[in-house]
Amino acid sequence: ALEADLAAQIAAASDLAALDAVRVSALGKTGQISNLLKSLGSMSPDERREQGPKINGLRDRAMTLIAERKAVLDAAALEAQLAAERVDLTLPAPPRRKGSVHPTMQVMDEMVAIFAEMGFAVAEGPDIEDDFHNFTGLNFPPRHPAREMHDTFFFAPGEDGERKLLRTHTSPIQVRVMQQGQNQKNEAPQWAAGHEPPIRIIGPGRTYRCDSDRTHTPMFHQMEGLVIDRNIHMGHLKWTLDTFCKRFFESDAVVTRFRPHHFPFTEPSAEMDVQCDRSGGSIKIGEGSDWLEILGGGMVHPNILRICGLDPDEWQGFAFGMGVDRLGMLKYGMPDLRDVFGADVRWLEHYGFSA
Numbered sequence: 284a285l286e287a288d289l290a291a292q293i294a295a296a297s298d299l300a301a302l303d304a305v306r307v308s309a310l311g312k313t314g315q316i317s318n319l320l321k322s323l324g325s326m327s328p329d330e331r332r333e334q335g336p337k338i339n340g341l342r343d344r345a346m347t348l349i350a351e352r353k354a355v356l357d358a359a360a361l362e363a364q365l366a367a368e369r370v371d372l373t374l375p376a377p378p379r380r381k382g383s384v385h386p387t388m389q390v391m392d393e394m395v396a397i398f399a400e401m402g403f404a405v406a407e408g409p410d411i412e413d414d415f416h417n418f419t420g421l422n423f424p425p426r427h428p429a430r431e432m433h434d435t436f437f438f439a440p441g442e443d444g445e446r447k448l449l450r451t452h453t454s455p456i457q458v459r460v461m462q463q464g465q466n467q468k469n470e471a472p473q474w475a476a477g478h479e480p481p482i483r484i485i486g487p488g489r490t491y492r493c494d495s496d497r498t499h500t501p502m503f504h505q506m507e508g509l510v511i512d513r514n515i516h517m518g519h520l521k522w523t524l525d526t527f528c529k530r531f532f533e534s535d536a537v538v539t540r541f542r543p544h545h546f547p548f549t550e551p552s553a554e555m556d557v558q559c560d561r562s563g564g565s566i567k568i569g570e571g572s573d574w575l576e577i578l579g580g581g582m583v584h585p586n587i588l589r590i591c592g593l594d595p596d597e598w599q600g601f602a603f604g605m606g607v608d609r610l611g612m613l614k615y616g617m618p619d620l621r622d623v624f625g626a627d628v629r630w631l632e633h634y635g636f637s638a
């Protein structure tokens with residue numbers, strides 16, 4: 284009866300856990316068959332001779348049945364797992380989130396492409412500058428209020444007392460490019476091949492000022508321009524910038540004007556405005572009767588040429604600096620500059636450019 288009972292229970296075990304419960308109830312420490320085996324010890328020799336083989340046989344058959352059932356259940360479990368984990372290659376792939384080109388970088392690329400076509404090469408400088416390249420070398424007099432107007436981020440002074448700063452504009456690139464020909468002893472400039480004047484560069488980069496509102500962020504981007512050659516005059520500057528604006532805004536209807544201004548490193552200096560319509564909620568370029576300032580420029584001040592070892596009687600030049608983010612806002616209709624650096628994925632998906 285025990286054997287038939289066990290056989291039925293083993294056959295009925297529907298999974299490995301149930302089968303193991305049956306095994307424990309029969310063959311575990313206090314299982315039914317184990318108890319029978321233990322009882323052999325208290326039997327008389329004759330009885331034991333008769334019962335021994337029977338009980339051992341029962342134990343062997345029970346173990347065999349359990350092993351066979353286990354094999355069946357193992358196979359079934361594997362089948363079930365294979366079925367559950369089957370890869371359906373006909374299912375559509377899950378949507379993948381793709382990155383995009385940040386609008387500022389896109390605008391930067393567009394600007395570089397326009398100037399590259401006009402023959403400008405790209406030059407760069409460090410974000411962390413010294414007073415000389417950001418101010419003194421650009422003809423800012425010591426303690427001149429213009430230094431304060433730049434809302435400069437200064438670093439703590441170093442051991443030598445020098446205060447590094449985050450460049451407030453890309454104009455230090457001008458000084459670095461023009462000084463490439465200078466040597467330690469301040470003799471006549473010795474330009475490395477390819478770096479001697481005439482110079483025609485643009486200098487894109489990050490710039491920093493302690494300022495934040497709808498049209499200002501503490502970090503923003505500028506693009507510097509510098510041309511040094513013989514017989515350069517203001518007309519070259521005006522044509523270059525007007526041509527740039529027409530190409531950048533993709534319309535010959537774009538009208539620009541120069542307004543007198545002051546920068547310590549250019550003389551004469553000007554700010555350039557584009558004609559626009561601000562009567563609606565947004566700004567439209569190329570129509571209307573309003574003006575919007577988009578950049579500063581002028582003729583390189585003779586002092587800068589001298590500081591950089593160039594003879595102002597031989598070399599002249601023009602320089603300009605424009606706000607990259609500001610121009611991007613105008614071209615693509617972004618209302619608030621702070622969003623440009625807000626890293627909101629919804630904003631980036633709306634204004635970003637596919638890579």
Ligand code: PHE
Nearest residue numbers: 452454579580581602603604
């Ligand atoms: N550096 C000036 C600014 O940030 C712009 C400028 C550049 C003006 C070059 C003249 C020449 O306002």
